Amino acid sequence: MVTRSTTSDRGIPDGPGAAGTDADGDRYGRIAVSLTVLAFLFHLGAVACRAASVQRVPWGNMYEFSTTFGMVAVGMYLVLLALKKRVRWIGLFLTTTVLLDLGLAVAVLYTDSDQLVPALHSYWLWIHVSCAIISGAVFYLAAVGTFLFLFRDYYEAALTAGRAVNPTWANIMNRLPSAATLDKFAYRMNALVFPLYTFTVIAGSIWAQAAWGRYWGWDPKETWSFITWVAYACYLHARATAGWKGRKAAALALVAFACFIFNYYGVNIFITGKHSYAGV
Amino acid sequence: MSTESGPKTAREAEEGTAADRAAEDRATDVRETGSGAGGGAGDYGSAGAQLSTAPVEELGEVVPGSFGGVRGPGWRGALGWTLRECFGWLRWMWRQLTSMRIALILLFLLSMAAIPGSLVPQTSVDELKAQSWKDVHPNATPIYERLGLFHVYSSPWFSAIYILLFISLAGCILPRSWQFVGQLRSRPPAAPRNLTRLPAYTTWRTAAGEDEVLDAAHKLLRGRRFRTHRAGGAVASEKGFLREAGNLMFHLALFGLLISFAVGALWKGEGGKLIVEGDGFSNNLTQYDDFKPGTFYTADDLDPFGFSLDSFDATYARTGPQKGTPRTFRANIHYWKGPDGKPVKSSIEVNKPLEIDGETVYLIGHGYAPVVTVKDARGTVVYQGPTPFLPSDGSLTSRGVVKVTDNYRNKAGRQDQLAFSGIFAPTMVIDNQGPHSVFPALDRPALVLTAYHGDLGMDGGVPQSVYQLDDKKMTQYKAADGQPLRQVLAVGEVLQLPDGGGSITFDGVKTWASFQVSHQVGNGWALGSAVAAILGLAGSLFIQRRRVWIRATPGADGVTVVELAGLGRSESARIADEIGDLAYKLLPDAPQLPDPSGPGGTANDPSDEPHLPDEGARA
Ligand code: HEM
Numbered sequence: 001m002v003t004r005s006t007t008s009d010r011g012i013p014d015g016p017g018a019a020g021t022d023a024d025g026d027r028y029g030r031i032a033v034s035l036t037v038l039a040f041l042f043h044l045g046a047v048a049c050r051a052a053s054v055q056r057v058p059w060g061n062m063y064e065f066s067t068t069f070g071m072v073a074v075g076m077y078l079v080l081l082a083l084k085k086r087v088r089w090i091g092l093f094l095t096t097t098v099l100l101d102l103g104l105a106v107a108v109l110y111t112d113s114d115q116l117v118p119a120l121h122s123y124w125l126w127i128h129v130s131c132a133i134i135s136g137a138v139f140y141l142a143a144v145g146t147f148l149f150l151f152r153d154y155y156e157a158a159l160t161a162g163r164a165v166n167p168t169w170a171n172i173m174n175r176l177p178s179a180a181t182l183d184k185f186a187y188r189m190n191a192l193v194f195p196l197y198t199f200t201v202i203a204g205s206i207w208a209q210a211a212w213g214r215y216w217g218w219d220p221k222e223t224w225s226f227i228t229w230v231a232y233a234c235y236l237h238a239r240a241t242a243g244w245k246g247r248k249a250a251a252l253a254l255v256a257f258a259c260f261i262f263n264y265y266g267v268n269i270f271i272t273g274k275h276s277y278a279g280v
Numbered sequence: 281m282s283t284e285s286g287p288k289t290a291r292e293a294e295e296g297t298a299a300d301r302a303a304e305d306r307a308t309d310v311r312e313t314g315s316g317a318g319g320g321a322g323d324y325g326s327a328g329a330q331l332s333t334a335p336v337e338e339l340g341e342v343v344p345g346s347f348g349g350v351r352g353p354g355w356r357g358a359l360g361w362t363l364r365e366c367f368g369w370l371r372w373m374w375r376q377l378t379s380m381r382i383a384l385i386l387l388f389l390l391s392m393a394a395i396p397g398s399l400v401p402q403t404s405v406d407e408l409k410a411q412s413w414k415d416v417h418p419n420a421t422p423i424y425e426r427l428g429l430f431h432v433y434s435s436p437w438f439s440a441i442y443i444l445l446f447i448s449l450a451g452c453i454l455p456r457s458w459q460f461v462g463q464l465r466s467r468p469p470a471a472p473r474n475l476t477r478l479p480a481y482t483t484w485r486t487a488a489g490e491d492e493v494l495d496a497a498h499k500l501l502r503g504r505r506f507r508t509h510r511a512g513g514a515v516a517s518e519k520g521f522l523r524e525a526g527n528l529m530f531h532l533a534l535f536g537l538l539i540s541f542a543v544g545a546l547w548k549g550e551g552g553k554l555i556v557e558g559d560g561f562s563n564n565l566t567q568y569d570d571f572k573p574g575t576f577y578t579a580d581d582l583d584p585f586g587f588s589l590d591s592f593d594a595t596y597a598r599t600g601p602q603k604g605t606p607r608t609f610r611a612n613i614h615y616w617k618g619p620d621g622k623p624v625k626s627s628i629e630v631n632k633p634l635e636i637d638g639e640t641v642y643l644i645g646h647g648y649a650p651v652v653t654v655k656d657a658r659g660t661v662v663y664q665g666p667t668p669f670l671p672s673d674g675s676l677t678s679r680g681v682v683k684v685t686d687n688y689r690n691k692a693g694r695q696d697q698l699a700f701s702g703i704f705a706p707t708m709v710i711d712n713q714g715p716h717s718v719f720p721a722l723d724r725p726a727l728v729l730t731a732y733h734g735d736l737g738m739d740g741g742v743p744q745s746v747y748q749l750d751d752k753k754m755t756q757y758k759a760a761d762g763q764p765l766r767q768v769l770a771v772g773e774v775l776q777l778p779d780g781g782g783s784i785t786f787d788g789v790k791t792w793a794s795f796q797v798s799h800q801v802g803n804g805w806a807l808g809s810a811v812a813a814i815l816g817l818a819g820s821l822f823i824q825r826r827r828v829w830i831r832a833t834p835g836a837d838g839v840t841v842v843e844l845a846g847l848g849r850s851e852s853a854r855i856a857d858e859i860g861d862l863a864y865k866l867l868p869d870a871p872q873l874p875d876p877s878g879p880g881g882t883a884n885d886p887s888d889e890p891h892l893p894d895e896g897a898r899a
Contacts, residue, residue, distance in 0.1 A: 111602075112600060121629075121630070121631055122631040124631075191821045192821075194817065194821065195814055195817045195818045195821060198813065198814050198817060199814055202810045202811075202814065205810075206807070207631075209803065210631050210632075210633065211630055211631050212642065213550075213633065213640065213642035213644075213796045213798050214798070214800075215803065215806065216541070217404075217405060218397055218398075218402060218404070218405055218432075218433050219405060220398040223394055223395075223397055223398040224398060226391075226394055227391045227394050227395060227398075228391075230387055230388075230390050230391035230394070231388075231391045233387060234384060234387040234388050234391065236821075237380070237383065237384055237387060238384055240334065241334045241380045241383075241384075244384075252388075259391070267398070271398060271399070
């Protein structure tokens with residue numbers, strides 16, 4: 001059996017991962033993954049407790065979104081690992097950002113348990129927000145891949161051109177998957193959730209129809225989800241048709257993810273609109 | 281497949297085709313610097329042709345400039361030349377507009393252009409907010425207005441972008457649809473001569489005859505719903521047309537969305553009505569506070585129905601971190617259909633609008649209406665009833681004006697007009713911030729009023745807000761100390777106008793609720809298009825269009841050589857898995873013979889199922 005393209009476009013194979021070729025390193029890696037699983041279980045318990053305390057889905061304000069979001073992001077990562085995808089390299093970035101996210105949630109966004117304002121009394125809250133959180137988590141994993149792709153791509157370009165690379169840097173870069181693999185990973189993740197994100201926006205507008213009497217009203221939150229959606233569509237287009245792989249597409253993907261993040265933090269905090277009901 | 285005993289791996293074959301590889305690499309280079317649209321299928325000649333309907337980018341082909349031809353003498357020549365030139369330019373622009381690159385740029389512009397509308401308050405979203413922004417920024421306002429920044433989503437530049445995008449889309453979709461129909465009718469392309477060059481490939485030798493193998497292969501592929509064609513000692517097959525169909529459906533659904541949106545905007549009817557507890561509404565133009573019909577909606581289209589607001593329930597968090605935030609809002613109503621239908625009891629909540637005869641009634645807001653009685657100097661009641669005040673904060677500190685336009689006579693017996701303007705608070709507190717409310721429920725309701733008399737300016741024909749006072753021709757009453765008359769009234773208390781000019785009594789408070797009555801068209805179409813878009817998108821992104829070829833050729837020693845190869849639009853591990861799986865399913869009909877040249881050639885274990893490593897690039 002022969003399959004082509006087992007190596008990257010540059011013919012550079014995937015790196016061995018953070019552990020390198022060291023058996024001890026690999027063991028530490030396994031321990032780290034086990035600890036991540038444990039942390040995930042605690043996190044799940046915490047979110048479940050919050051849900052029990054507020055007696056509803058814990059997605060009523062930014063504190064609750066943030067905690068659930070971090071949990072789902074780790075969950076997605078563990079799902080990928082369980083599916084035997086070689087994604088252990090995401091771990092470091094994932095746990096760092098999730099800690100940051102949780103820190104923000106606890107220190108800045110914390111809100112005591114409370115009930116919901118009437119506008120949120122709807123089963124569409126369930127559907128719309130859960131989809132948004134899952135989409136966000138997968139977009140996030142893709143963004144990590146894209147980000148690392150850019151570094152690795154510059155590194156590979158330097159290698160191919162025979163330019164000198166700082167040895168420490170080379171040591172780090174060497175362990176990452178090849179640029180082509182990272183690029184493909186990011187694309188697959190983005191393409192995978194794009195339909196779900198589309199559904200999220202549509203579910204939101206069905207809810208808006210019930211709550212406010214119109215399915216689309218260019219409220220800031222709606223506007224930014226439109227912007228995000230078009231930006232991701234742009235990225236997929238670039239990849240699917242114009243053959244814009246590599247850095248240009250990566251830049252588009254990062255712009256799209258930035259829009260997603262702005263829609264979450266920026267719009268909730270800086271812009272007032274109909275969605276700013278939860279007092280952050 | 282395991283290298284030792286599996287069907288002959290093509291590793292040797294691959295080594296043998298090093299020259300081919302080099303040629304292919306060159307082809308790849310050409311592709312990458314050249315068209316760039318090839319994806320995984322770019323280098324395989326006719327085998328990879330038309331694996332998609334996506335256009336191949338023709339970068340650098342269209343050159344602006346004169347479209348040539350000799351310009352003949354005289355006016356005929358000039359005319360011919362001009363026509364040719366115009367036509368050439370039009371065609372050039374059309375080609376540009378429908379190119380993928382421009383589509384990409386337009387998409388990007390669309391997302392960028394949507395940003396300002398989220399930062400500058402939009403008149404269509406929140407008129408009051410837009411107005412107060414304009415009041416605060418008098419210098420920027422004219423420029424912003426010129427640029428249409430207060431109505432971005434209907435501004436010429438925003439419209440231009442999406443209209444161009446949709447023209448581009450039409451220009452892209454139509455040819456692709458034709459092409460797709462053509463592809464559906466045509467046969468899968470014949471097997472390329474050299475199958476080993478394809479992205480996934482396997483081969484083995486069998487004692488079964490060629491025809492037997494091909495029959496089995498044909499049946500196998502058919503069974504998996506491949507479109508097949510058998511010719512020249514090989515079965516060619518193709519699958520995954522739903523990908524293309526999905527992609528076309530998605531882009532068509534975008535048109536559906538746009539059209540539904542436009543139809544919805546043109547034929548909608550939308551009106552707002554504020555109703556005080558105990559009052560009613562019937563659906564005709566004169567009853568609305570404001571009415572915003574679409575271009576093609578007229579008063580004749582209003583369905584006869586009505587409803588009355590019996591009471592309004594509102595509860596708020598009394599304790600906890602979100603004290604004062606609303607918990608429930610419910611408008612208890614009776615509604616009736618037709619001019620004299622029977623009233624039916626019902627209720628309207630924020631997420632539960634009332635549907636009557638294709639009209640939908642939404643609960644939009646609520647507030648308080650102080651009930652007052654105004655008497656003139658003679659003691660005659662000249663005004664009595666609830667006057668809605670508009671909330672200005674979350675605790676429902678509300679502002680409003682009681683206007684007395686008729687019948688009032690002052691001490692001298694002369695007709696005059698009165699106005700009482702002020703603040704109502706359901707739970708009043710007066711501190712250094714002035715009078716305001718600290719809780720939205722009616723715990724300690726109070727009114728703070730000042731009084732005016734003079735000309736309310738209502739006769740000028742200019743419509744004015746019932747919530748605002750135009751005090752240009754009014755004189756404020758002064759208290760004995762010369763300060764403006766101003767008094768805090770609890771329920772039951774009276775404000776006396778100076779010099780026996782009359783009085784105003786605060787009798788009580790009623791709640792009002794505001795409703796939006798919407799007549800909506802095209803919602804079903806919008807929803808249908810949205811669903812079609814998601815399904816199409818899922819098809820387009822999750823289904824892989826691919827081709828599989830199975831060839832059987834007589835080998836030198838009387839055995840049959842089976843070859844399987846696959847090609848997908850984009851390289852993916854899945855095509856390799858699929859080829860492996862097909863090979864496995866084909867083995868019973870084409871049992872594998874020991875490989876004469878292989879090392880373990882004699883010991884072929886039939887139970888040694890081909891173990892197919894998924895070597896394809898994997899995340
Ligand atoms: C109106 C805005 C548009 C949006 C939101 C949009 C969105 C998308 C998305 C999300 C995909 C990805 C599907 C995939 O990867 O297979 C796609 C693919 C594609 N779009 Fe669009 N598109 C738009 C306009 C256009 C226009 C104007 C054109 C043509 C000029 C076009 C032509 C294509 C083609 C050829 C593909 C790829 C087909 C394939 O992969 O076989 N699209 N579009």
